[in-house]
Amino acid sequence: MEAISDDFENLIQWAKNGDERAMTRLITIHKGLVFTIILRMTNDYDASQDLTQETFIKVFMNIKKVKNTDHLKPWICTIARNVVRDYFRKAKRNQTISFEDVKDLHGHSEIEITRKRIIIQDALAKLAERDRMLLTLAYYQGLSLKEVAEVMKMNEANVKVCIHRARKRLRKHLEGYEHELLSAS
Template sequence: MSKLQANIEELYDEYYRDVYHFALYYTNNKQEAEDITQETFIKVMKNIHKLKDLEKQKTWILSIARNTAVDIHRKYKLRQLIPSMIGSNLVASENNTEKQLLLKEEWEILQEALLAIKPHYRSLIILKGLKEFTIKETAEILDCTELKVRVDYHRAIAQLKKRLAKEGGGVICKMTNG
């Protein structure tokens, strides 16, 4: 096995989950998330030689994932959402049916609100709010300034809160408090 191939496998093992979660939050569709993840790592393999700074590999990979998500999501734009797909992923206790239903309902409301805001704002909320990347990491992934991230993140949160109030009433989301 070549050194490059071993490096790509390490990158995949280390960042697969981050890329998949970003894609799932972005699209609210398991199939699209899997497609985005697969396409992202194909692009990583093809462009690994362009990665100059190994300390920035995470942000480099996630910026590829973001661009891939935007491209692929455009292709699926006309497809209807199926929010029921997340089911067991958010369930803390299988024995608590009421809690399952509440978590699923809150997740669906959050996903609808996320999908209703601009893609740039959606990316900011996913990266900074849900995945808890720093402002600097988020700026690198989105290829913009840290100031733009700060300003747009607050605007995105305001839009998300407005959507959640309209769609979800009492849904409280941890990330909207920051």
């Protein structure tokens, strides 16, 4: 079978024409990013699996709208964010997550659970939806500040200010855990 290249322009073009291999490749490249965002937002492993699939379904149903490959990643993140918002709205859930949800996550062996992860996820769960999204995107290695700004529909300067504030709020929730964070694996 002919190998498929990772050139985004070609992949998108092929995906627009319904090429399944191109679609699979695009999913493989972006599924980690989408799943990370959704899991950090919901803290529910099963729901995150389902919402990740839903995100990609929406991506491929609207892929014809993609004109510029530079905007692909922020566009996928925006769809993931909207899917999470719909999930919160439909489930009539409060957009802040309870500690019970964080504990639910720990029942899944697919995700390695460390003491540090529990502490940080718990602190993150106490933040508002926008702060959680901002920090998830800002700390994610593959996204630039410009791309974060595009997803959050803000300008870069605003994003920086908001990240500062969100970080401070997260840090406040982590007060008293510093020693554990530094010593935990």
